[in-house]
Amino acid sequence: MGWDIEPQHPAHAAAGDVPAAPGADDIVPDALALLGAGRAAQIRALIRDVPDYPHPPVVFRDITPLLADGPALTDVVEAFAGMHLADGASALDGEIDVVAGMEARGFLLGAPLATRLGVGFLPLRKAGKLPPPVERVDYDLEYGSAAIELRTGTLHPGARVLLIDDVLATGGTARAAAELVERSGGQVVALAFLLELVGLGGRDRLTGRTVETLLRVGS
Numbered sequence: 001m002g003w004d005i006e007p008q009h010p011a012h013a014a015a016g017d018v019p020a021a022p023g024a025d026d027i028v029p030d031a032l033a034l035l036g037a038g039r040a041a042q043i044r045a046l047i048r049d050v051p052d053y054p055h056p057p058v059v060f061r062d063i064t065p066l067l068a069d070g071p072a073l074t075d076v077v078e079a080f081a082g083m084h085l086a087d088g089a090s091a092l093d094g095e096i097d098v099v100a101g102m103e104a105r106g107f108l109l110g111a112p113l114a115t116r117l118g119v120g121f122l123p124l125r126k127a128g129k130l131p132p133p134v135e136r137v138d139y140d141l142e143y144g145s146a147a148i149e150l151r152t153g154t155l156h157p158g159a160r161v162l163l164i165d166d167v168l169a170t171g172g173t174a175r176a177a178a179e180l181v182e183r184s185g186g187q188v189v190a191l192a193f194l195l196e197l198v199g200l201g202g203r204d205r206l207t208g209r210t211v212e213t214l215l216r217v218g219s
Contacts, residue, residue, distance in 0.1 A: 027061075030196070032079050032214040043072050044215060047195075063166065063194070067108060077109070079214055080192055081116045084162065092117055096189055097159040100124055102148070102177050105166035109194060113164060122161075124177050125149050135184045139176040148176050150184055157185040168193040168213060171202030178209060 027047065029040040046069055050060040066072050084095055100122040101110025107123055114121035127136065127147035134149040155161070161181045168174060168191075178188045190210035196203065198218035203211050 026217050027195070027215050030213045030216050031083060032076075034082060035075055035079055039075060043075060046072050047215075061195070063105075073112070076194065076214065077112045077116050080109070080113050080164070080212075083190075083192070083212055084117065092119070095160060096162045098122055098155070098186075099162045099164060100150075100177070100181060100186075102163065102165040102173055103129070106164050109166060110164040113162075117162075122150065122154055124163075124180060135180060137176045137180040137183065139172050141172065146173070146176075148173065148180055150180055152184075155181065155184045155186045159186045160189045161186045162189050163191045164193070165191075166194045168196040168202040168211070169200045171200075171205030174202065175205050178206070 025044070027044055029037070029044065032040045032043060035043070043066065046063075046066040048062040048065055050062055052058065053060040066076065084092060086092065096117060096119055098120045099110045099114035099117065101107045102124050103126050110123075111121050125148070127149055130149050130151050133152040135152055136147055136149045138145060138147045163174065163177050163181065165174065165177075174191055174193075178191065181188050188209060190212050191206060192212040194214050196211075196213040196216040198216055
């Protein structure tokens with residue numbers, strides 16, 4: 001479980017970035033730094049780098065060790081939550097009504113975050129995974145197309161939504177998810193990601209929206 005980095009051909013990778021300098025760590029803290037430099041480094045160390053998998057020159061970023069570490073997962077969820085809690089308190093300041101996670105790893109982060117914030121959780125599913133009726137947004141991929149769906153009627157009109165996923169790469173899925181929420185009557189408060197792959201320009205496709213990241217690859 002993770003994502004791929006293919007420095008030589010970033011546009012052709014599902015998630016890619018430019019290579020780091022020799023001997024340097026190309027993953028650096030963003031909002032995760034709020035936990036303190038030492039703790040941020042410990043959590044980053046739980047993301048396993050697997051060179052040349054599934055093929056050269058891909059570097060696979062395996063987040064399974066992070067998910068399997070209870071305190072680290074708790075701290076990651078807390079870092080996400082801390083950006084939306086009122087003055088670090090245990091209650092929201094009326095900012096978010098629901099967390100929506102993008103399939104599939106957005107579910108793993110979004111459900112515990114919703115629990116921490118005391119709000120509901122909505123899964124945004126790939127096409128064909130939900131029974132009708134559904135709201136649907138189609139979007140283009142480099143080698144085809146995809147669609148994302150939400151069960152009709154599960155999002156109350158005007159609901160304030162925090163969207164979450166594991167990685168911001170090219171931004172296509174994130175942009176489609178935001179469009180789906182708005183088409184369904186919701187308001188996107190922010191989009192949150194565990195890791196941003198800066199070299200793929202996903203943030204540029206979300207211009208005008210609040211984008212929050214805990215870690216980032218590239219500068």
